[in-house]
Amino acid sequence: MNWTVHTCPIDDNLDMRAEFLVRSRQYEFAVVRCKRCGLRMVNPQPPADILNSFYDTEYYGKQAVKFIPLIQYLRRLSIKKKVRDIMSRQKREFGKALDIGCADGSFLFNIKQRQWDTAGLEISPTFQKNSHLEELNIIIGDLADQHIPDQTVDVVTLWHVFEHLDDPNRYLREIKRMLAPGGLVVLTVPNSDSWQAKLFGQDWFHLDVPRHLYHYTPSTIAKIIAPHGFQIEGIEHFSLEYNPYGYLQSFFNRVLRDDNRFYDALKNIRSIRPTTFWRNIICALLTPILVIPAIIMAWIEAQMGHGGTIRVYIKNTGS
Numbered sequence: 001m002n003w004t005v006h007t008c009p010i011d012d013n014l015d016m017r018a019e020f021l022v023r024s025r026q027y028e029f030a031v032v033r034c035k036r037c038g039l040r041m042v043n044p045q046p047p048a049d050i051l052n053s054f055y056d057t058e059y060y061g062k063q064a065v066k067f068i069p070l071i072q073y074l075r076r077l078s079i080k081k082k083v084r085d086i087m088s089r090q091k092r093e094f095g096k097a098l099d100i101g102c103a104d105g106s107f108l109f110n111i112k113q114r115q116w117d118t119a120g121l122e123i124s125p126t127f128q129k130n131s132h133l134e135e136l137n138i139i140i141g142d143l144a145d146q147h148i149p150d151q152t153v154d155v156v157t158l159w160h161v162f163e164h165l166d167d168p169n170r171y172l173r174e175i176k177r178m179l180a181p182g183g184l185v186v187l188t189v190p191n192s193d194s195w196q197a198k199l200f201g202q203d204w205f206h207l208d209v210p211r212h213l214y215h216y217t218p219s220t221i222a223k224i225i226a227p228h229g230f231q232i233e234g235i236e237h238f239s240l241e242y243n244p245y246g247y248l249q250s251f252f253n254r255v256l257r258d259d260n261r262f263y264d265a266l267k268n269i270r271s272i273r274p275t276t277f278w279r280n281i282i283c284a285l286l287t288p289i290l291v292i293p294a295i296i297m298a299w300i301e302a303q304m305g306h307g308g309t310i311r312v313y314i315k316n317t318g319s
């Protein structure tokens, strides 16, 4: 299979400016920017087998336990807050939620406790053994293989999934079809227009090439959803879960050439890369010193409308 040069998914333009190359394992990936709309992307896109090799068990963590216990605990708090935030935007008390890229189903599990119907899609077979699959109506597979009836879903969520999709328009079309009138789409993505993205360039933690194929901004999100009859209702620029860590790990990448190894240690996985012990110790010692400045920076960039990751609330406008 070949690496495919593709046009911009927003305007079908082929005129792109090369920004930089990212080396990962034995490959080099080019990050380019569309000269017409400004969308950044990996182009050419690697063939599926190479891309899939970057989603091995190393990515999801050992036995699908993604993080060490303290971080797991913080993650649980954050999921409960996500559910509260979405509920506060709902006029209806009950409905149906679809989580695309639902991983272990934690978000759906929490929304089900509010008596909502749930459905989930997860492409990775890593989660096949999840005991809640049936109860939460999670299907392991691709969107195209599923048959969720037209206009039956009230809330569609994509938590750090949209930037991974090789054909975002295909997903937007399907979401549009399934979404009930007045439905809500909530997606989170790294913000390529954030201060941390600009400061750290190719060392930026949330760049995550080649898993992140597109690098969105509020403006390019607005452009890609508009032709599908969607409109941005609101954007949140601060995430305690993601944004301060973006500063911390990007700093380690820049200064210690850490290449996200500390993140691997937090995920409780054994990196396949060379010895990391001393580098991890240095990162662990620096973390308590740097965590407060990282939170402050993440907060300030968010106040200025340039958050490291963004949560976008999208409403269904067209018929």
Ligand SMILES: [Zn+2]
Pocket (backbone or CB within 6 Å): 008, 009, 010, 011, 012, 013, 034, 035, 036, 037, 038, 039
């Ligand atoms: Zn474009």
